Amino acid sequence: MANVIIVGTQWGDEGKGKIVDLLTDKVSLVVRFQGGNNAGHTLVVDGDKFIVHLIPSGILHPRIKCLVGNGVVVDPEVMIMEIENLRARGVKITPANLMLSEKAHLIMPYHKALDLAREGRKGKAKIGTTGRGIGPCYEDKAARNGIRAVDLLDRKTLLAKLRTNLDEKNFVLENYYGVKPLSRARIAREAARWAEFLAPFLGNVVLEIDKAAEKGRHILFEGAQGTHLDLDHGTYPFVTSSNPVAGTVCAGAGLAPGRIDAVIGLVKAYTTRVGAGPFPTELKDKVGRHLGRRGQEFGSTTGRPRRCGWLDAVVLQESRRLNGMDYLAVTKLDVLTGLDQVRICKAYKLDGKRIGHIPADIAAFARCEPVYETLPGWKEDISEAKRIEDLPDAARRYLDRLSELAGVPLGVVSVAPDREKSIILHDPFA
Ligand code: GDP
Numbered sequence: 001m002a003n004v005i006i007v008g009t010q011w012g013d014e015g016k017g018k019i020v021d022l023l024t025d026k027v028s029l030v031v032r033f034q035g036g037n038n039a040g041h042t043l044v045v046d047g048d049k050f051i052v053h054l055i056p057s058g059i060l061h062p063r064i065k066c067l068v069g070n071g072v073v074v075d076p077e078v079m080i081m082e083i084e085n086l087r088a089r090g091v092k093i094t095p096a097n098l099m100l101s102e103k104a105h106l107i108m109p110y111h112k113a114l115d116l117a118r119e120g121r122k123g124k125a126k127i128g129t130t131g132r133g134i135g136p137c138y139e140d141k142a143a144r145n146g147i148r149a150v151d152l153l154d155r156k157t158l159l160a161k162l163r164t165n166l167d168e169k170n171f172v173l174e175n176y177y178g179v180k181p182l183s184r185a186r187i188a189r190e191a192a193r194w195a196e197f198l199a200p201f202l203g204n205v206v207l208e209i210d211k212a213a214e215k216g217r218h219i220l221f222e223g224a225q226g227t228h229l230d231l232d233h234g235t236y237p238f239v240t241s242s243n244p245v246a247g248t249v250c251a252g253a254g255l256a257p258g259r260i261d262a263v264i265g266l267v268k269a270y271t272t273r274v275g276a277g278p279f280p281t282e283l284k285d286k287v288g289r290h291l292g293r294r295g296q297e298f299g300s301t302t303g304r305p306r307r308c309g310w311l312d313a314v315v316l317q318e319s320r321r322l323n324g325m326d327y328l329a330v331t332k333l334d335v336l337t338g339l340d341q342v343r344i345c346k347a348y349k350l351d352g353k354r355i356g357h358i359p360a361d362i363a364a365f366a367r368c369e370p371v372y373e374t375l376p377g378w379k380e381d382i383s384e385a386k387r388i389e390d391l392p393d394a395a396r397r398y399l400d401r402l403s404e405l406a407g408v409p410l411g412v413v414s415v416a417p418d419r420e421k422s423i424i425l426h427d428p429f430a
Pocket residue numbers: 008012013014015016017018039040041042043044294295299300331332333334335414415416417
């Protein structure tokens with residue numbers, strides 16, 4: 001039995017979906033534990049592409065069950081749409097292979113309206129959120145005003161909570177942000193549809209996990225976002241409103257800490273970031289454009305172009321400290337193919353001093369300049385590599401140096417989007 005957590009070590013979009021889908025073969029449950037449909041996880045099987053936002057990336061494997069934990073914020077509209085879209089493409093989804101925690105908080109239309117209104121008001125200082133209502137929903141959860149999935153089952157309670165929330169939200173939307181208030185009758189009508197559709201999927205995720213663990217089954221926990229978007233440990237305020245770090249499985253899915261067996265840190269072979277916030281290794285030159293073009297770096301959720309730059313080992317070291325990664329899964333190594341030289345940032349220069357950590361003060365982080373190590377590039381197509389020995393020497397040297405600087409051994413190397421295009425050096429479920 002092994003309980004394995006997949007976490008992003010950068011600013012998201014490291015390829016978590018692909019690696020979860022790859023490893024799902026061996027497990028009986030795949031569990032999301034934080035974030036919401038701000039996530040966009042891409043799965044490619046025999047050339048067919050699927051992007052999931054809320055449903056765990058194990059859904060293409062018919063034998064396993066996917067759980068959405070209490071720590072996830074769920075937009076019912078999106079959940080229903082995602083189920084219907086996957087069904088339309090031949091993926092079987094029933095309560096037998098998908099469960100939504102009764103305790104998960106629901107993203108309501110007013111959360112989305114507030115997210116957008118706030119970002120609009122912030123102007124240049126905006127975070128560049130996905131506009132999916134993530135922040136406002138987690139705020140209501142912390143304020144103990146939230147509407148949870150279980151409330152869908154009790155129409156009277158739901159309508160009472162809706163009235164209290166909407167009175168306040170509409171006041172703020174109308175009087176502070178100057179936007180149109182939302183109709184309570186309309187949300188109430190929509191909620192009736194959500195309840196009817198989603199009720200069969202609601203359940204006790206903690207019990208389900210415990211049952212599988214007691215039977216000695218393997219479980220995969222699928223992180224969303226990345227360590228540096230973490231509300232506490234990330235580059236605040238340019239972060240998301242949940243904790244993408246590995247330890248969140250305990251609160252967000254109810255896995256007891258002693259049951260965590262391994263953590264796999266997902267690393268894109270370079271760095272990308274969507275939205276605003278400092279990014280020391282960002283490249284606005286030819287190389288940045290190469291990465292964006294070859295890596296097709298457009299957001300899986302909003303379609304925005306992702307900012308691209310060199311790999312940052314300071315970012316990875318911080319992720320090792322926070323997540324306790326046992327292995328790295330490195331993705332998109334193929335995207336670096338064709339560059340004469342490749343670089344890794346191994347420290348920062350801040351006001352003339354060399355530092356090896358990310359300063360808490362965001363203005364200081366914005367002043368950090370990368371200190372690079374330069375390695376030779378490679379020109380060979382690596383997308384057919386099946387074993388590490390198939391990679392050119394320069395690519396292997398790059399991987400070795402990445403792993404050495406991060407202080408974590410390599411577990412998987414991915415060389416193309418398809419599930420099959422992966423070199424497995426260490427199987428966490430072996
Ligand atoms: P996630 O949010 O961490 O699941 O990552 P996304 O799905 O948002 O972004 C990763 C993108 O890279 C997706 O389009 C994947 O299909 C793609 N991808 C994953 N691994 C590889 C790889 O090794 N090479 C290439 N070229 N693309 C990859």
